[in-house]
Amino acid sequence: MRSTRLPIAILIGGFLFFSYIAFGHAAQKGTLVLQPLGSTERSEDLAQLQHLLLTSQWAEAAKLAEALTKDFPRNPEPFYALGLAQWRLGKSIATIQALRSAERLGLDTGALHKLLGMAYYRVDQYRLFQLEMNQAIQADMQDYEPYYFLGLYYSSDGGNLETAVTFLNEAIARNPDDMKSIYYRGYCEEMMNLRSDAQADYLRAITLAEASHQSFSLPYQGMADVLLRTNLGQAARYAQKAVELGPQLDSNHFILAKVEEKQGKLSEAAEQLQECARLNSTKASYHYMLFRLYMRMGKNASAQSELKLFNKLTATYSDE
Amino acid sequence: MNNKKLSWFMSCMLFVSFLLGTARFRSFAQMGPFLSPLQVPQAKTEEEYDAYLEILTSENPEQTVARVKSFARNFPKSQLLGLAFEHEMLAYQRLQEWFNVLHSGQKALQLEPRNVMTLLTVAAAIINGIHNQTIDHSLLDEAEQYAVESIQELGTMTIPHQLSLDRWERIRGDMEGQAHEILGEIAVIQGNNQKARKEFEASIRANPDPHGVQFLRLGLLSESLGNDEQASQAFGRAIELGPESVRNLARRELQKIQSGWAGQAMTRDKQTVKTTPPK
Numbered sequence: 001m002r003s004t005r006l007p008i009a010i011l012i013g014g015f016l017f018f019s020y021i022a023f024g025h026a027a028q029k030g031t032l033v034l035q036p037l038g039s040t041e042r043s044e045d046l047a048q049l050q051h052l053l054l055t056s057q058w059a060e061a062a063k064l065a066e067a068l069t070k071d072f073p074r075n076p077e078p079f080y081a082l083g084l085a086q087w088r089l090g091k092s093i094a095t096i097q098a099l100r101s102a103e104r105l106g107l108d109t110g111a112l113h114k115l116l117g118m119a120y121y122r123v124d125q126y127r128l129f130q131l132e133m134n135q136a137i138q139a140d141m142q143d144y145e146p147y148y149f150l151g152l153y154y155s156s157d158g159g160n161l162e163t164a165v166t167f168l169n170e171a172i173a174r175n176p177d178d179m180k181s182i183y184y185r186g187y188c189e190e191m192m193n194l195r196s197d198a199q200a201d202y203l204r205a206i207t208l209a210e211a212s213h214q215s216f217s218l219p220y221q222g223m224a225d226v227l228l229r230t231n232l233g234q235a236a237r238y239a240q241k242a243v244e245l246g247p248q249l250d251s252n253h254f255i256l257a258k259v260e261e262k263q264g265k266l267s268e269a270a271e272q273l274q275e276c277a278r279l280n281s282t283k284a285s286y287h288y289m290l291f292r293l294y295m296r297m298g299k300n301a302s303a304q305s306e307l308k309l310f311n312k313l314t315a316t317y318s319d320e
Numbered sequence: 321m322n323n324k325k326l327s328w329f330m331s332c333m334l335f336v337s338f339l340l341g342t343a344r345f346r347s348f349a350q351m352g353p354f355l356s357p358l359q360v361p362q363a364k365t366e367e368e369y370d371a372y373l374e375i376l377t378s379e380n381p382e383q384t385v386a387r388v389k390s391f392a393r394n395f396p397k398s399q400l401l402g403l404a405f406e407h408e409m410l411a412y413q414r415l416q417e418w419f420n421v422l423h424s425g426q427k428a429l430q431l432e433p434r435n436v437m438t439l440l441t442v443a444a445a446i447i448n449g450i451h452n453q454t455i456d457h458s459l460l461d462e463a464e465q466y467a468v469e470s471i472q473e474l475g476t477m478t479i480p481h482q483l484s485l486d487r488w489e490r491i492r493g494d495m496e497g498q499a500h501e502i503l504g505e506i507a508v509i510q511g512n513n514q515k516a517r518k519e520f521e522a523s524i525r526a527n528p529d530p531h532g533v534q535f536l537r538l539g540l541l542s543e544s545l546g547n548d549e550q551a552s553q554a555f556g557r558a559i560e561l562g563p564e565s566v567r568n569l570a571r572r573e574l575q576k577i578q579s580g581w582a583g584q585a586m587t588r589d590k591q592t593v594k595t596t597p598p599k
Contacts, residue, residue, distance in 0.1 A: 093373055100370055120369075124360040128369060157357065282481045316485060318359070318478040 049081055061085040062094075069101070076105035080112060087119060095119040110140035117149065126157060144174035148181045151188075161188045179208040183219045190226060199226050217246030224255045228262065235259050243272075250279035250286075257289070266297050284313035357480065361399035372400045381411035388424075402431030406438055413441060418449030422459070436477070436495055439470040443502045450509060460506055467502040470495065490528050497527035501534060508541065516541055532561035536570050548577050 045068060052061035062085035068078035083098035099116040117132030130153070136146040151167035154160045168185040171178060186201030205219035220242035227235035239256040246252045257272035270293050277286045287310035294303035363369035371391045378384040388408035392401060405428035412420035425442030428435065446463035449455025474492050483491075504519030520538040524530045539554030551573070558570035 093376060096369075097373055097377070100366065124357040125363055125369060127362045127364065128366055131366070281484060313485065316479060316488065317481055 049078075053081065053084065056088070058085045058088040062089060065098075069098075074105060076102040076107035079105065080107055083115065083119075087115060092119050092122045096123070108135075108139055110136045110143050110146070113139055114143075114145060114149070117146070121149075121153070126153065129153065142174055144171040144178060144181065147171035147174065148178065148184075151181065152184055155184055155188050155191075161192050164188045165192075177208055179205040179212075179214070179216060179219070182208070183216070183222065186219065186222055190222060195226055198222065202226065215245045217242045217244075217249060217252055220245065221249075221252050221255050224259060228255075228258060232259065232262055236263065248279065250276040250283070253279065254286070261293065266293055269293060270297070282313060282317055284310050284317065287313065361403060363398070363400060368395045368398055368400070371395065372398075372404065375404055375407050378411075381414040384408065384411035402428050402435075405431065406435065409438065409441055409445075413445065416448070417454075418445045418452065419454050421445035422449065422455065434473050434477070436470045436473050439466045439473070440495060440498050440502070443467045443470070444498070447502060447505045447509070457509070460509060464503065464506050467499045467506070470499045474499075493527045494529065494531075497523040497530065497534060499523075500526055501537060504537065504541075513541065513545055517545070530557075530561070532558040532563065532566040532570070535561065536566050539570060539573060543573060543577065548580070552577055 045064065049061060049064050049068065052058075052064060062082060065078050065082035065085055068075075069082055072078055079098050079102035083095050083102060086094040086098055096116065096119045099112060099119065102112060103116065113132045113136035117129045117136060120126075120128040120132060130150065133146040133150050133153075136143065147167045147170040151164045151171055154164035154167060165185055165188050168181050168188065171181040172185065175181065182201050183205040186198040186205065189195075189201060190198035202219040202222040205216070206223070209216040209219065220238045224235045224239035224242060227238065236256075236259045239252070239259045242249075242252040243256050253272045253275045257269045257276065260266075260269035260272060270290060273286055273290045273293065276283070277290070280286070287306045291303045291306040291310060294300070294306060363372065371387070371394060375384060375387045375391060378387055385408055388404045388411070391398070391404050395401065398404070405424050409421050409424035409428055412418075412424055422442055422445050425438050425445065428438045429442065432438065443463040443466035446455055446459045446466075450457055450460065474496050479488050500519045500523035504516045504523060507513070507516035507519055517538070520534065520541060524534050524538065527534065535554045535558040539551045539558060542548075542551035542554060555570040555574040555577075559567050559574070
């Protein structure tokens with residue numbers, strides 16, 4: 001079984017930067033353009049705030065935005081800017097409070113609802129996350145991202161693969177070249193045992209990633225998993241590529257370990273599993289697999305040590 | 321233990337409970353209730369969550385208490401109510417209003433009966449309340465029950481994957497240590513000093529990073545029982561570990577023991593002089 005909790009938090013980092021901080025580019029969909037604050041004397045502050053956000057000076061931006069919220073308490077824009085800066089500073093509560101203020105003052109953009117939805121997700125408020133994503137859809141029916149995030153949610157925490165596919169289909173209909181939506185649809189299909197559909201989506205996501213020169217390891221991992229039973233040689237190549245592109249993901253090393261074990265390369269598989277355990281130290285199943293491998297290799301002491309750790313982790317961690 | 325020693329010992333314990341227990345118990349509030357993401361109580365509306373965040377961002381404990389009361393009034397069926405009462409309990413703890421800590425903690429426990437941090441805070445509040453005579457001795461059994469339950473819960477509870485094993489083992493050890501400290505204090509109040517010593521020793525053993533206050537408690541008890549050697553060792557460790565308020569008290573007690581030794585040695589020397597036959 002591959003990783004069940006999808007790295008939504010990792011994905012939203014890039015998403016937010018490119019989608020939300022495009023001050024002065026009013027034509028770009030879903031972006032914020034700070035409106036005049038009602039005082040020409042503050043136009044310098046506004047320009048400075050935009051500069052700070054664009055140059056990722058989040059702490060300074062938060063400070064200035066906060067000052068502007070006090071001077072202009074009825075204008076939603078500084079609250080939005082404050083929420084954005086706090087989000088980047090990792091301050092979820094401050095993000096939510098600032099964005100809710102902006103919302104109460106009448107701001108009703110897709111960008112606001114998406115950012116607020118993500119902030120709710122970060123504090124594990126899934127009901128409110130869904131509410132805001134639905135509002136983002138209402139604000140901009142053509143935007144694929146709320147559908148993508150809802151699909152991602154239902155494929156992991158929401159635990160409803162059919163619903164996830166429905167949302168991902170909507171996302172792909174609006175943005176046919178979005179490799180992440182396509183990959184996650186493939187993931188859901190694989191989990192639903194629709195292997196040929198999954199394979200087609202993984203291959204499409206790989207094609208799109210390669211064409212845009214983006215480093216996206218997950219579809220390679222998916223291909224390796226799908227091919228594990230039918231074509232070990234190809235599975236090995238995809239697994240190697242997944243590790244090469246995403247060495248920080250334990251699930252990539254895990255798929256390579258599975259391939260190498262099947263190929264009879266036990267010590268190489270053990271090395272990959274050790275890397276999995278290093279990258280994700282609380283996952284019990286890696287230690288059980290290491291226990292099995294070490295037993296096969298005749299390393300009884302190491303095997304027993306792994307079994308002990310497996311039992312300890314199983315007793316300690318809740319199954320998510 | 322004679323009455324004078326007992327009263328001195330109890331007043332030291334009172335100092336330790338008030339000034340140190342509070343700060344340490346408060347630190348657990350930062351850890352949250354150790355829930356996995358899928359177990360986190362869900363707000364039904366954004367207004368409900370706004371009100372909950374208002375509680376979290378209160379500027380002082382009085383404001384927290386007022387906001388929790390308002391939250392409970394406006395959202396009586398909220399899934400977040402147990403957590404809100406927990407914050408109210410911690411606010412009263414900062415105000416050192418032990419009876420109110422107990423009351424809020426009991427409300428929190430009705431909704432989240434397995435919350436170890438709440439169990440420990442309420443148990444400690446009962447002890448503190450007994451020390452400053454705002455809570456009746458009859459609640460001592462309840463405090464003991466909470467402490468025992470917290471140890472049982474710590475033995476079986478599971479935690480989310482976000483917390484590393486090493487970090488969890490330290491937190492668990494610290495909490496278990498506090499539960500034994502509470503049981504030790506209960507034993508002291510009940511006059512069962514042998515049990516108290518065992519519990520204070522267990523509190524140090526359970527904690528991978530024992531606190532100065534745990535050694536201070538053991539030192540004070542050993543000193544009152546006349547075991548100066550164990551007391552000196554414990555005070556020495558309390559001085560090493562601190563913080564400053566613990567260090568000062570431990571130093572004072574250690575000096576008392578050492579000056580007692582010096583006095584005894586001087587008396588011995590004088591006797592030696594007297595008894596030494598002339599050459």
